[in-house]
Amino acid sequence: MxxxxxxxxxxxxxxxxxxxxxxxxxxxxxxxxxxxxxxxxxxxxxxxxxxxxxxxxxxxxxxxxxxxxxxxxxxxxxxxxxxxxxxxxxxxVAEAAMRTAALLGRGFSVVTTLERTCGRAWDLAHRYGMAGFCRGVSACDVPVLEVEEAVDAVVAACRTAVAADRSDVVVLGCAGMTAQRAEIERRVGVPVVDGVQAxxxxxxxxxxxxxxxxxxxxxxxxxxxxxxxxxxxxxxxxxxxxxxx
Missing domain, CATH: 3.40.50.12500 (Rossmann fold)
Known part of the structure; x- marks a missing residue:
């Protein structure tokens, strides 16, 4: 295959x-x-x-x-x-990640790159029937091509989102975050879903x-x-x- x-x-x-x-x-x-x-x-x-x-x-x-x-x-x-x-x-990867996250808890937060992309993530959550599971969409304010080297900023945004949204799961809102998934999960303390692997x-x-x-x-x-x-x-x-x- x-x-x-x-x-x-x-x-x-x-x-x-x-x-x-x-x-x-x-x-x-x-x-x-x-x-x-x-x-x-x-x-x-x-x-x-x-x-x-x-x-x-x-x-x-x-x-x-x-x-x-x-x-x-x-x-x-x-x-x-x-x-x-x-x-x-x-x-x-957005659809795959959201559907996977919905299996892991009552609600998830999406953490994406730039603030201007948050609306698109909400649009997709509604389109895929996931808006009821999505408790929030927030940004780490790091450009896409820099996000792989900005794990501290992503972790900080994930921690803030989990606390503010009372979420059980984090969905990484950029394929460029995929390499850091395990480290982000370890540091944030909740399941973290990467859409590429999902x-x-x-x-x-x-x-x-x-x-x-x-x-x-x-x-x-x-x-x-x-x-x-x-x-x-x-x-x-x-x-x-x-x-x-």
Whole structure:
């Protein structure tokens, strides 16, 4: 089995760290391929960044290199479109982390990077039916590409969130925090969920069960049509995938 973990930003260092965490949790016989797009933002910290990360992300998914896919950004950019394209199941790290955290206590807190991303985390909690479990979303105010080296700031934000929200669990709101999960949990004293590892295991389970995204409705392959300009090659991908069962 091969699972491709796609970091939607273009940071090679962050992609390598995500890949190490994913391989550490994957089961026997699972190959983890960690990739990032050839085009897109260096980090995703705004709606603009997120929107412009999606074409590169979808190009990676459309390459069809794996049995299942993980989108390793807490905004879950392009998740619905990726599910239309992929031959196997696709999990976003925010959805995977929130659903996992809901199994571990009555409520969880999300701790993300910049304050401006908190609204997006709340949007996703509502979308995934997790708003009743989410007791708060807060930020450590560290940029995405610096968060791996800022564990003290993340720990402090997690401690504050647990106390203020009376939460049982912390959800890490950035894939760049994945390498520090165990240390954060040890220092904060409650279960800490990293979406990268949660998503890898969820995709692995779906593949082992022979399950994939249903193509019976809106997640059917996109209808082929012409695209123009820099997106010209993306129109042919719908044609390639139109026979997906």
């Amino acid at each position: 091969r699972i491709e973990v796609v970091n939607p930003n273009t940071s090679a260092a962050m992609t390598e760290a995500i890949g190490r965490a994913a391989r550490a949790i994957a089961g026997p016989g699972v190959e983890v391929l960690a990739t990032c797009p050839a085009m897109g933002p260096a980090s995703i910290e705004s709606h603009y960044d997120e929107a412009l990360s999606v074409p590169g992300l979808l190009a990676e998914i459309a390459a069809g290199r794996a049995d299942g896919y993980v989108i390793a950004c807490f905004g879950d950019p392009g998740l619905d479109a990726a599910r239309e394209l992929a031959a196997g199941p696709v999990a976003g 998503a890898v295991l969820q995709v692995e389970s779906l593949v082992r069960m022979g399950l994939r995204t249903s193509a019976a409705g809106e997640f059917a392959a996109p209808p082929p049509k012409p695209y123009t300009g820099v997106l010209a090659s993306f129109g042919s991908r719908g044609a390639t995938l139109s026979a997906r069962p």
